Amino acid sequence: MSGVIEIEGLRKTFRSVRKGHRVAVAGFDLLVEAGQVHGFLGPNGSGKTTTLRALLGLVRADAGQMRVFGADAPQSLPQVAHRVGAIVESPQFFGNFTGHRTLRLLAVAGGVPVSRVDEALEQVGLRDRGHDRVKGYSLGMKQRLAVASALLKRPELLILDEPANGLDPAGIREMRDLMRTLAGNGVTVLVSSHILAEIQLICDHVTIISRGQRVTAGPVTEVLAGFDRNECLVRADDLTRAEQLLQAAGLTVTAHADHLVVGGVPDPTLISRTLGEQDVWVRELTPVRPDLESVFLELTGAGQQPTLPRQTDGGSAPGLSGAPSIDLDEFRGVQA
């Protein structure tokens, strides 16, 4: 199988006299195929940025093979660089240059028509501020400028490392729309982010990395389906009796203060039918679907690590189905 990005067995250890050795990536594999919007997830320090930097020739890999558009990376990157737009972490720019000048210098260096600068600024919503100095930009505006720099060459492959960093909700939505538009135009997108809800909304495929190794990969729907425990959240007028009836019906029930979580329910109507027949009336019956955040935390164990993900945007992410998100402790309780 050939992909736009192929990484096999990537290894990278940082060696420092003071800090000793630190294994950043330990035999990581990644496959991104043409046309995908591919989410790349992992906790802080899991090796995401190192992987992207190695792919783009910014750090030297100790072992492994990498190919971009079939060209060996980083040796043959110059042959395909014009097809790849990338930002890695939060790029910084000279504060005294305007956004327009920053992009123009890149365009000149890369042999891209300077007319593309205004188009790229327009694409990221910075056209009106293009002639302001970068030092006057907010973090979000700098991030947009970085994305604009990646878009300058009309890339066929866009690699975005934490593109939503510093963006406000409106900016995040614009970024999401932009990526969808690009994907709609046939651009392959590899996006790493710690805002898992965003990844779930815009990506069709996902790879999760933890401690330098891939822990899962595949279409988002398949990854989520693998963690679906057929659970339902139930609220009823008589919660104690409802619990007894459902347990009597052979279902796994976990009681909470104002609701029950019922497991092993292939069809939710089984619950309403069981309770209704005994005059216990259901007030709420919601299938509990795992979302990417739950899966992510489950797979990476990030919630139990001393170092948590930098941010999860203030809470749980909505699930694909629109079901309410799951409280992590509850989710683990259900697993148990």
Added chain:
Amino acid sequence: MNLIRAEAERLAARRFVQLMVLLLMLAFVVTAGTTLASSHTPTSAEVAAAEQQAAAERSVIEREHARCLARDRGEAWAQDRNHYLPADCSEIDPVVQGWSPTAANYLTDVFTFTQQAEALLYFLVAFLVLFGFLVGASYIGADLNSGGVVNLLLWRPRRMTVLGTKLGTLLGAVLVLSVLASVAYLVTFWVIAQVAGYPGPTDATFWADLAARWGRGVGLVLFATAIGFALATVGRHTAAAVGAVLAYLVVWEMGGRIMMQILDVSRPDQLLLSNHVGAWLAGELRFWDATPCADAFTGYCNGTYPLTWHLAFVVLLLFTAGLTTTAFAVFRRRDLI
């Protein structure tokens, strides 16, 4: 070519570069203004009086030289022990020494181009050396520190090409600026001497000597620029270059000099870069070394030795090339994180 154009534009747009050019212009204006204000065109009477004084002084020097030669020939009139004459008569030979008094030496409050050109040139070279070093260091240091190099490498993933283009563009820009600034500087002072001072006696030798010093000065500016660039590349930061130079000055030029004196190292002065810089600019510097005279308890012992610009060129070139090669080798393998 596109990369060179982008780098030239990036360099010119740097605030620090603009500030340094402004300082250069300010120094230029202040120096020229001060000179213009404190000088006047000498009257023919002043020139005549100065020429008379110079002629008198020349005859004294020539007489002393003649007496010295007569002493060496054993002529009786020159054997007065109370009259000091050097052991080596060439030391007071005006032809060998290449200097004899001229009217310019006796004109007061008059800017004389031939007298001042060398000092003015050295001042400009010193400024341009500082300019080249700091701009060279900050150009790559700020780029490495801010992620500008990473941005560029995402577009042009050829490290050696990117770094080479940066250094080449930098050296080219500094060369152009140095040539333009020094020509404008010397021409301005030449004009000041013409309209409000005294040009002095200029001949082909004077111009050739000035041109040679100018050429070597510009060369030194390029060496300093490359060294600043290389040190900042290795250290990843502008401050690393400045720190390295300060460390060198304190550790080697001061500490090393003291250690060499304690250890009686032969010809220690030739082991110090600052002396090679001086020799490169001046054409030749002479130093005294006690080692050959250690056994000379009586009689004349000449312990001096020269540092010529030829040797200085080789030393400075090897030093700069070594640092630059190291910088490229380090950058080629470095993880850019």
